[in-house]
Amino acid sequence: MSDNWIELVPEHPRFIPDAANQRQARERLAEIAPTADEIEIKVSERVVFFNCGSNFGRICCPSCGADIPFEWWQDRMDEDYEDGFKVAAYTAPCCGKESTLNDLDYEWPQGFGRFAIDVMNPKISKLDEKFKRELELILGTKLRVICRHL
Ligand SMILES: [Zn+2]
Structure with missing residues (x-):
């Protein structure tokens, strides 16, 4: 069985949102994708690569x-x-x-960062622009939406 993730990563690779904002974004995502398998906040010491798995096509x-x-x-x-x-x-x-x-x-989007919110099997086909903007306001950063398929 294959799995899908929607992963939200700040456009600036070293940006980490405040803890309270992280929690608020997670709660909002739980409303947007209420039947997701899991919503996980990832914070790492170093900059890591968030890839799109088998959605990876080409690079321009x-x-x-x-x-x-x-x-x-x-x-x-x-x-x-x-x-x-x-x-x-x-x-x-x-x-x-x-x-x-x-x-x-x-193609498809991928990115680098120290912070991500990961929605596993969100059961929504994509994140609406309006929700993305809302989450950007909550987290205080522009976000890159990565759709990973494994
Ligand atoms: Zn060139």
């Missing part, structure tokens, strides 16, 4: 839109990881513009 350059070769990306992932991800800027192989791994256009 945010500056010029060219496809980023998977091998190049894998090398930068190795280079960037040192006791957690540094989320440093790298020169894109296509146009030479600088970009962090977090800024690349992932």
